[in-house]
Amino acid sequence: MLINPNTSADTTAMMTAIARRTLGSSVRGVTVARGPRMLTDPAALRASVPEVVAAAREALAAGDCAGLVVGAFGDPGVAELRAFAGVPVVGLAEAACAEAAAGGVRFGVATTTPDLAEAIGRRIAALGLADRYTGIRLTRSQAGRLSREPEALREELAEAVRACVVRDGARAVVIGGGPLAEAADALRERFDVPVVAPVPAACRRIARELAQHDPAVSEGYGSGQSSGRGPGQPMWKLSP
Template sequence: MDVPDLETIKEWMGEYFHEHAGEFATALGLARAIRALRSSGRRAQGSRSERARGPRSVVLINANGSAAATETMTELARRTLRPEDGFFVHGVTAADGPRPSGASVDPRAAVPQVLAAALRARPDTTDAFVVSDFGDQAATELRAVLRVPVVGMGEAALLEASSARFGVAAGTPGLAESIAARIDALGLASRCTGIRVAGDGAEALVPDPGELRARWATAVTQCVDQDGARTVIVAGGEVAEGAGESLAVPLICPVAAACRRVRSLLG
């Protein structure tokens, strides 16, 4: 076997780096974000004990890159973590995160952006984080470096629903895949009756409230009548409110479930 000379090896290395530059950049950014968050996490405990007791600060991180979705989720969160109860909820958007669509998305695609968003939100002055993504992207990494509660929206909703046989109404096929993976990861497949999709792609996110409500209502009804669900997770936020008003089963909003979990952890 011929041994390549040094120049050939350099050429091969250059080609490999060029082909995988995005992966290297992501890994480098992820490492930097984790180091910065770890440093902030070490400072957090002392700074919280030193400042006067005031509203408890909760940061909601939207992983999908949509500022409009962040605003909607934040308003939903404030209905559970209310200012009059001593909570302040601030929503931040993971820059360049994957936008909502009907297509499948790498379940880890937004991890570096979520970590960076947490760093921008000043972890040293934050009492809890909510990762507002059903795949709970970066929740594990944040828990490893921060000394405050980090609640994943998907995990909170699924665990709350798992006391009964539950179904899930999802907005798009891509989201349904992410939800199925999270159910398997939490060991809840035997409790889930199935996932129903409210549309066949990105058009499920159309802004017509009447059409959206009708699609969600159909998906929720299928979960109950055809699959036998005793409770349904409606992974669609505000647009799905009232989707199952005529059904005698509880509906779970993932954002609200995550906020209930935060409230119980903070006391």
């Protein structure tokens, strides 16, 4: 299950569609019951934690949830879920930053939320990646405006990615935000350095963790099927 910690159902649908490209049709997206439509400051990030926990408990109680992806770049609720979930739990920031930094690569973050810049830096430090972090670059326009203008969002994020590379020396750039997932997907072909889209990175990580968690789960993550199953059959079953 992919939990969207903000209350935008459109964002949930977008992130779920991207997740299904990696994991197949067995991904279910869930929107938290209460909170802001966008998480743009530390207070909103903290307030989303109990909502993420509540959504996860409901999913786990149904007995058909094999793993949890928290679809916000601040990873709200990830630590709390790991304390009780009993299934793999992955956050966008930890997955994307670890992927970008693999092999000692220096990486930056491009995003739209200036009020979360310090929180993102702290999260990266907590992940043990501060020595590879070149810093954050922000779009010129506010997140609220860019959420309504997809083309402007892509172009301003591209400028921020370029600044990470040219000014800061980053050799990989993470797009910092769940609601930026579609734009992140579109930017990957525009640069010579890796541009890490957070939702696919989280899906790749949870695929590996699911395979470790359940030895019966193995090949076929890209198509939503595992070896020995027929075409189109999911690797693990979730409710529609």
